[in-house]
Amino acid sequence: MGALYVDAHCHVTTSVERQNVALKVPEVAIERCFMSNNTFDWHQVKCLGSSDQKGLSSIGFGVHPWYSHLYYTGEVPATAQGHYQQVLQGGSAEELEQVIAQLPPPTGLSEYIANEFDPARVCCVGEIGLDKLFRLPGNGFYQGDQRAPLGRVRVRIEHQVQIFKKLCALAVKHSLPVSVHCVKCPSLMYDLCKEHLLPHAGVKICLHSFTGSLETLESFWLAQFPHERLFVSVSRYINFKAVESGLQLLQKLPLKCVLTETDFTWDTTEPDRLLQELEFLVQQVAEAYQLDSPEVAKGAIYQNFQRFKGH
Ligand SMILES: [Zn+2]
Numbered sequence: 001m002g003a004l005y006v007d008a009h010c011h012v013t014t015s016v017e018r019q020n021v022a023l024k025v026p027e028v029a030i031e032r033c034f035m036s037n038n039t040f041d042w043h044q045v046k047c048l049g050s051s052d053q054k055g056l057s058s059i060g061f062g063v064h065p066w067y068s069h070l071y072y073t074g075e076v077p078a079t080a081q082g083h084y085q086q087v088l089q090g091g092s093a094e095e096l097e098q099v100i101a102q103l104p105p106p107t108g109l110s111e112y113i114a115n116e117f118d119p120a121r122v123c124c125v126g127e128i129g130l131d132k133l134f135r136l137p138g139n140g141f142y143q144g145d146q147r148a149p150l151g152r153v154r155v156r157i158e159h160q161v162q163i164f165k166k167l168c169a170l171a172v173k174h175s176l177p178v179s180v181h182c183v184k185c186p187s188l189m190y191d192l193c194k195e196h197l198l199p200h201a202g203v204k205i206c207l208h209s210f211t212g213s214l215e216t217l218e219s220f221w222l223a224q225f226p227h228e229r230l231f232v233s234v235s236r237y238i239n240f241k242a243v244e245s246g247l248q249l250l251q252k253l254p255l256k257c258v259l260t261e262t263d264f265t266w267d268t269t270e271p272d273r274l275l276q277e278l279e280f281l282v283q284q285v286a287e288a289y290q291l292d293s294p295e296v297a298k299g300a301i302y303q304n305f306q307r308f309k310g311h
Helices: 039-051 065-070 080-087 093-102 109-116 157-174 186-196 214-224 243-252 271-288 294-309
Strands: 005-010 030-034 057-061 124-131 178-183 205-208 230-235 258-261
Touching (some): 005 205, 005 230, 030 294, 039 109, 065 080, 065 124, 065 157, 080 093, 109 157, 178 186, 258 271, 258 294, 271 294
Parallel strands (some): 005 030, 124 178, 178 205
16 A cells, blocks of 8 residues: 555544544545543544544554543542542642532543453554643543633642553553653653653654654653654644744654654544645655655655554
8 A cells, every 4th residue: 555644643522421423534545543531532432443444543542641630540549539639739729629529430540451451452552641731621621522711720740640650551561652742841751751661672652742842852862762663743733833843843853753643633623624734744744854755755654653553
């Protein structure tokens, strides 16, 4: 098969009510990997992995930091409220109480993995990561179809780290690649990956929509991680908000480390739009590396994606 467009990191809507929404699939073939962020989107992501007869969809299994408070590691907490009081911080006591009142009983991460994770069906562990910036919405966790204003309550970084480490261990156990989200804690993320992932030759790392500095990228990631195991997937809406800085990011990266992504929820995005995002990114890659044509860039990204998935 020739090279296809690659959406190395995309989603479906996190919704408590809505499940199994049919996707409108673009006419031009796009290979994609749907990340799972939580228990709610997992059910749909799981179906997408098994119902795609053309084999274009791969799936990830993960817990995104925005949902990490919904899980516990270790002992079963005596009460849901006790768990949330331990892992959440910020805001007034009243605000915290209001948020906690909306939250479901927390899920044991070990049980979740034991019941739902199947290494034969999952192509990567993702989306996982750390986020020092985000705050919880008033309804307790981000839902694509139930928006609520953001408050001041946050998930303690120590708890995010616990969840992240457990999912890194899952990737190591099954030699799966990871797709990583990192906002505003570049050295903590780097240290964790260096300690928990770098020693395991079978584990590849994709830094999705990388927002760290070019210095961090150069003197930590590129200097320490074998380039065969390191990927940065670039998105238009984050990395190319300013085209110039997107190109600068690409110019720091060996071409073999580059992937493209939309990071969009496919169930709420017009197929043409998905394609436009990826076409734009392919053009930027062609320009940044002075390749003969976008087609050449597309081929290189496609090969990179096959390597990321372990083929
Ligand atoms: Zn994402």
